[in-house]
Amino acid sequence: MRRRPSFRPEPEQEFAVAHARSRARLEPLAAGALARVAFLGAAGEVTGSCFLVETPRARVLVDCGMFQGGRAQAARNWSPFEFDPASIDAVLLTHAHIDHCGLLPRLVAEGFRGRIHASRATADVTRVMLEDSARIQQQDAQRATRKRREHGRGQQPIEPLYTVDDAERACERLRAESFEAWFEPVAGLRARLRYASHILGAGSFELAFDAEGRERRINCSGDIGRYDEPLLRGPDSPDPAELVLMEATYGDRDHRSMPDTLREFEAILNAADEARANAVVPIFALGRAQEVLYHLGALERAGRVRPRPVFLDSPMAINVTELYRRHGDCLEERLRRELATSDGALSTQQLSFTRSSEESIRINGVRGAVILSASGMCEAGRILHHLKHNLGRPGTQVVMAGFQAAGTLGRALVDGARRVRVLGAEIEVAARVHTLGGFSAHAGQSGLLSWLRPQTVARPLVALVHAEPEKRAALAAKIAALHGLSCATPERGESL
Incomplete structure (x- = not known):
């Protein structure tokens, strides 16, 4: 029989905020303390998700992600951990986006020897994501080494953040868990x-x-998806808890409705078609690539857009797309039935998968196509080549289908930059840039409130994470108005 927690009236009185902003390693949990949660990333910002949960008997990480958003953020991935990796009993991985799993190879390389617990699908996708990330780290290091030598700044090779071997060793520690089933990652938790x-x-x-x-309870939301997501089953609300760590990426607004989003997408595609120009879509290989493919195919089948060449120019996105059939338990029921008989739901009439760099280069001579390529924030990958060749062309339509972090090229384009630097070249932006918020993988404000609502019976303290300051402030005000609950907005290095 499942035990239900008993609750004290105001648990927020039992979780005191401890300010510890230094990069020094955290002190051990104080004698007599019930628990502590340290916010080591995605606190007052969107990337670098990492939370250390400590009880008198356990020390576990929830996520261990990379910081993203330009050079300054990337440099933070080299900072020492605020804890001894060997002291961590286990990692609980919410999902396989790099800002949640990207530092696992470093964690293992520096001494972590526990298990990394994740859903079966997340375990499979993490292997794809970390191998790709490691290859990028190695390629970037090799490129930087060549530049150093060419400019006479020394012969010493520059080391990558981690290697493919490091990623493989991290993936060896993955342990697949079933949804809805309790497990014990470490004795006492x-x-x-x-x-x-x-x-x-x-x-x-x-x-x-x-x-x-x-019994005491802590809930960790990870990233919460949309309730109207066409590919995946909707999010479930956890049982009530005393402390709820909740993402607030879009805590200040709702997304545009899907019908309106598709009408805008249709108009963009038809404008590109009329100009005989390309529609370039920077995609996150995991999630947005598959949803955009789904909607492209649906628009074609409905006769709303003309069939045209579509290139999925991302080996990682291709590999992830092939995993959807394997993990039907995560899918919306209608899609699960369709994928059981064919791949048509995630395809278009003229879809090409481009795995090799030679195939990708040939796209440079194509006009009147849809190009889906990673990375989604335009910070690395083949999308940079496509932007270099298309941003300066009138008639080109650039479609941003996901969140763009501050400091990224994607964010600069969304904010209206008329001149950008891509792969060393200064480019005047002649293309039109669109943001389709309805394709976001994150719930908007109403979805976040729906996820939280069943948990409010416990009068929890809600710690808002994974969001820029103004997003957290807006959601905190809404939660206080609707439920009278206190919301913490911890900064990186603080603890509850």
């Missing part, structure tokens, strides 16, 4: 995955442990 939508395999974690003679 129980955990359970709930569906979070967002991307294939994404989950929220419920944590339960005994303290002072009763």
